[in-house]
Amino acid sequence: MGMENQTRVTEFILMGFPGHPLTRVLLFLLFLVFYILTLTGNFIITAVILCDRHLHKPMYVFIGNFSFVEIWYTTTTVPKLLSGFLIERDTISFAGCFLQLYFFFSLGATECLILTTMGYDRYLAICNPLRYSTIMNSKVYTNLALSCWITGFMIYVIPIVLIANLPFCGPNEINHFFCDASPLLELSCSQSHTIEIICYTYTSILIFSIFFLIMVSYMNILLAILRIPSTTGRQKAFSTCASHLIVVLIFFASIIFMYVRPTAKYPFDLDKVIGVFYAILVPLINPVIYSLRNKEVIRALKKTMWSRIGFPKMSH
Template sequence: MMYFKIEMENQTSVTEFILQGFPGHWHIRVFLFLFFLFVYILTLAGNFIITALIFSDHHLHKPMYFFICNFSIAEIWYITATVPKMLSGFLTEQDTISFTGCFLQLYFFFSLGATECLILTTMGYDRYLAICIPLRYSMIMNNRTYTSLATFCWVTGFTINMVPIVLISNLPFCGPNKINHFFCDPSPLMELSCSRSQTIEIICYTYTSILILSTCFLIMVSYMYILLAILRIPSTTGRQKAFSTCASHLIVVLIFYASIIFMYVRPTAKYPFDLDKVIGVFYAILVPLINPFIYSLRNKDVKTALKKIIWGRINILNVSY
């Protein structure tokens, strides 16, 4: 990345960008700062709790919870890639970000987003094995398998977006530097280039579309087989129990993919960036807040582990007094 930045110095006069974010009166900006700060803290707390529970309770040392733990860790860094910078912008007259900082933010945000897509796909495959091939599940999804799958998700997530990001960073930026967004997003960045390249736009669109649609397709295929398997279960109780094991994952998938498909799987025409900012708040900030609550409130094992820890702490306090 630094090589491309040095190469760009001879072509561009832009050394920093201005993130316009959410302009407004001071009291509105203070309100938004407090609101997003609360959301950020709550999101970090929720995902940290999920991660700590899975690490500490041996009953949760299973492939499904291993993937949930990886997803929660990705969520922590995913929201951290954008929110702290956005929060600082509410308290300053002009929210600036360096050229290198902008593309580092873009890289980490999209790499973590890609990692989440891959982890969700792996979780769908895990649920398919557990429900459709239960007798062979423990043999197929052994420790080596789920560790390798998680490693693949992280490595692929952090390498798959390098080509489009490097291509965007090599566009000449010689004029306006105001990004009509609260973070460095490809579309408003390419709008600022003084020599827009349709080829680069198509490459970026193709990369994101293939990743999003292929992972979404694989998840939907997994759930098609899961649904068919559930319908073949004779008892109503058995069907409800089988579906409850994957309901949380399916809810997260629907919420996450609905927003990112709207944002990134569409023609490369001029976009209404104000609408993009609103949708961006949803998938970059609110969805990571919702996910830990979905996994905790709808998951019996997680709720049991949480109650065990809470009652354990209460008993310790009672004994000490």
């Protein structure tokens, strides 16, 4: 009976951002610019780190992986959002909806794990500098990056399968610009409280565990920095991890607000606004944070640009 009910809904309607046609065109252009800038910024960082041998170090390998994840993370939602501004009825198939949900959460989990690995890398570099190159060798950081991808794409399979197997037989309008877990749970025509509690508990434990590990790394980093006798030494040590800490705080603040609280207490219109922030704006500002605060990345970018243009290398 449950399977029969589930097959009644073959597609969902994404409500997105309704409004006056002119407003929708302006929003389309705005988000299109955001998307192009996000892809360009993250692609440039990924390409520069991949091409410059001087950046084949653990910290930059993790940054390159993070930027590469950001490209696909924002691509899971933005193209569909953009198409929704241009058509009157934005639909997505049942299978397409849950594929989008799976990739969005899997790539988000991969981001979280890479941020954790980056925190561990900074912890080793600052708290254990003499053994850093021995511990974080090329085999170790390659395996760590690969583990983040594999684990990220496995960790949300069970919750998404549970939601996908709920019966959907009534309204099919999703008050969001992509297929998110909360509005899908609201659309189920069965009592989905148990599944909702399981998903809420699972996500909360996962997010807080990862955030706790990162904060533990930074507590140890802070204590190590405070023990450095010179002010210049303390500033130099902190500058190596400041960009990562900023990204961590921005990213986790938004996902904690979205996924670690009861869904019924907040309207979905607010969720859409917050969704724009962590699904579109955060991937846009991350390359800016990393590139503007990292002299080696800027130097490598300039070197790559000059060589592509064809200018001779400068002597200094």
